[in-house]
Amino acid sequence: MDKKNDSKKNNHKQKMQKLKESVDASIAAATIEKGIGILLTGEGKGKTSSALGMVLRSLGYGFKVGVVQFIKGAHPSGEAKFFLHNHPDITFHQMGTGFTWETQDRDGDIKAALETWAIAEDMLKDESYYLVVLDELTYMLSFKYLDEERVLKTLNSRPKNQTVVVTGRGGGKALRDWADTVSEVKEVKHAFNSGIMAREGVDY
Ligand code: ATP
Numbered sequence: 001m002d003k004k005n006d007s008k009k010n011n012h013k014q015k016m017q018k019l020k021e022s023v024d025a026s027i028a029a030a031t032i033e034k035g036i037g038i039l040l041t042g043e044g045k046g047k048t049s050s051a052l053g054m055v056l057r058s059l060g061y062g063f064k065v066g067v068v069q070f071i072k073g074a075h076p077s078g079e080a081k082f083f084l085h086n087h088p089d090i091t092f093h094q095m096g097t098g099f100t101w102e103t104q105d106r107d108g109d110i111k112a113a114l115e116t117w118a119i120a121e122d123m124l125k126d127e128s129y130y131l132v133v134l135d136e137l138t139y140m141l142s143f144k145y146l147d148e149e150r151v152l153k154t155l156n157s158r159p160k161n162q163t164v165v166v167t168g169r170g171g172g173k174a175l176r177d178w179a180d181t182v183s184e185v186k187e188v189k190h191a192f193n194s195g196i197m198a199r200e201g202v203d204y
């Protein structure tokens, strides 16, 4: 019994040693210091909330953060309520029109998208912003409300130490190529599909 236990312990020790060596090697190999491009896409829940998690982290270190939301929900989101009133280090902007999925006013939406992009562009040229979140930007590109080439040019010429997080379903090839980190949130299930209403503070 003791022998069995000893060999288990030894095996575990060896495994952990190997793991440590591999993690240490990866850490040693990562020598580039710069802001990163992050794309959070896919069909499941968790893209915007993950981006907001990074906002929280950056604010924790006292960094300045910009958040631009390219879609106006049916309700003011919890994050909009919080950021507009509670934090001096954050600039928050939500596309302020009657944009909905059933929009009948394409020209109005394009105008709103361009105005909102202008605000994002200012942040992407300002190195005092450590983190910029472009929430739901992917839709502006897939609806062709914004010119993809112009957007990518601005993303690529941003300050070296600035990290940008783009969220939204269907981030296309150009955005994937631009990003250093791409995560796809997979839907396994969503409460909404069992008839459960979207929840304040959880879903918006
Ligand atoms: P969250 O803001 O909760 O992180 P998200 O940004 O990944 O979600 P969006 O596509 O932006 O997802 O949708 C925002 C809203 O739609 C949230 O209320 C979210 O709960 C809901 N939602 C997200 N994914 C799904 C899904 N697969 N089915 C139904 N509703 C969803």
Ligand code: MG
Residues within 6 Å of the ligand: 047, 048, 049, 136, 167, 168
């Ligand atoms: Mg979202």
